[in-house]
Amino acid sequence: MDDSSRRFPERRRFLEQTSLGFGWLAFNGLLADRSFAADVHLSGPRAAARAERVVWFFMDGGLSHIDSFDHKPRLVAENGQPLKLPGKKEDITGRTTPNIMQSPWTFRPYGECGKMVSDLFPHIGSQADDIAFLHAVTSPSPDHESAIGFLHSGSLLQGFPSVGAWANYGLGSDSANLPGFVVMGSRKRQCRTNGFLPPSFQASQFFGGGTEPLADLKPREAFRQLQDNKLRTVRQLDGLFLEATHDNRIIEAAIANHEQAHSMQASVPEAAELAGESSATLAHYGVGSANQELDAFGRYCLTARRLLERGVRFIEIASNGWDQHDKLKTDHAKHALAVDQPIAAFLADLKARGLLDSTLVVFATEFGRTPNTELFGSEPGRDHHPWGFTIWMAGGGTKGGTSHGSLDDYGYFPVEGAVDIHDIHATVLHLLGIDHKQLTYRHSGR
Structure with missing residues (x-):
């Protein structure tokens, strides 16, 4: 061990032990000023961007x-009959019957495009003319964990960056005081992971507004002076590290990160404060509803709009609990009620403010569900179905009122225009002005 190693404690351990008050989530989410980012290797100039920001x-x-955005009348005509389909896959759970189950919801045409959307999503249906539906998306995994990882990173293996981390790495944030990548509504690592990218590119996890939207960001007032003293000490230690290591880029970036985290203590609560929004806007998003799930998701969506306006590059908002092996009608209806109005309000609000054209909105799930019935409990459900499902996009260079790809009459296999998750990621990056083949990061010698 050399003198410098004995003289200075390992920095990460020191920061953890001294607890700066703005918290590890804030510290790891820091970042986004491109002048402090890791070296970004784009082998060519950035293409013209159609979108400046993404909400996922x-x-x-x-x-x-088949119960939301992909109308299959044949399921009604053959309801209760055995599904006879060549090449049909083995059931995932072993509880699935061969019998077809029609959708419990009625589909209706919406907009000038006449898009058929079920009664689960009437508010989103009203925005159909601004939405591009992808009806033949496929995933390689029927398992939640790996499929969620694949949806976000394009890999079935752990340790790869999410698409949000890549966008943050490639473009950073337009705000010096806010993170470039934010996740709301989920604690799952697949959603926020930086993978092999530097930790500064992982997501900051935001919560539903209030005085502490980001955990441990703001210290109690009694400890403000203590935090300031610690911050000054860290600055001094960083200066000593700089002298000892001569690694200007890393140490100077760390010093800047401390300053940014400090400034986030004011900027994050301000961005998440909804009191200044009009009563009409709050009601439009469902904020203040007696339905707690609707109120919470509405707050996420409205906070997302405010973060976008302040320069955050990539925001993911999650809705949990859509795994209906049973109680399909009851639980899909409950979850749809919580997200339908806020998402539609978000789209309409962005459009009214002139932000939709420069904001790419993606609505995704890790896989769909089977057309045949799963019997597990008192009310029927559907099994996992990765062989064909729907993702939609709006704004940010997409063409609204359109549908791409199709599944067979049962909603099982693609028959036209199949889309891989890698295609989704490449499209998102392309609309941001990034060629995914030119966005690289050296890792493990590669």
């Missing part, structure tokens, strides 16, 4: 495509 809605658990 994630329906965690597996939203049924």
Whole structure:
């Protein structure tokens, strides 16, 4: 061990032990000023961007495509009959019957495009002319954990960056005081992971507004002076590290990160404070509803709009609990009620403010659900179905009122325009002005 190693404690351990008050989530989410980012290797200039920012809605658990945005009349005509389909896959749970189950919801046409959307999502249906539906998306995994990882990173293996982390790495944030990548509504690592990218590119996890939208961000007032003293000490130690290591980029970036975290103590609560919004806007998003899930998701969506306006690059908002092996009608209806109005309000609000054209909105789930019935409990459900499902996009260079790809009459296999998750990621990056083949990061010698 050399003198410098004995003289200075390992920095991460020191910061953990001294607890700066703005918390590890804030510290790891720091970042985004491109001047302090890691070296970004784009082998060529950034292409013209159609979108400047992304909001990614994630329906965690597996939203049924055939009960939401992919109308299949044949399921009604053959309801209760055995599904006879060549090449049909083995059931995942072993509880699935061969019998077809029609959707419990009626589909209706919406907008000038006449898009058929079920009664689960009437508010989103009203925005159909601004939405591009992808009806033949496929995933390689029927398992939640690996499928969620694949949806976010494009890999079935752990340790790869999420698409939000890549966007943050490639472009950073437009705000010096806010993170470039934010996740709301989920604690799952697949949603926020930086993978092999530097930790500064992982997501900051935000919560539903209030005085502490980001955990441990703001110290109690009695400890403000203590925190300031600690921050000064860390600055001094960073200066000593700089002298000892001569690594200007790393140490100077760390010093800047401390300053940014300090400034986030004011900027984050301000961005998440909804009191200044009009009563009409709050009601439009469902904020203040007696339905607690609707109120919470509405707060996420309205906070997301405010974060976008302040320069945050990539925001993911998750809705949990869509894994209906049973109680499909009851629980899909409950979850849809919580997200339908806020998402539609978000789209309409962005459009009214002139932000939709420069904001790419993605609505995704890890897989769909089977057309045949799963009997597990008192009310029927559907099994996992990764072989064909729906993701939609709006704004940010997409063409609204359109549908791409199709599944067979049962909503089982793609028959036209199949879309891989890698295609989704490449499209998101392309609309941000990034060629995914040119966005690289050296890791493990590669």
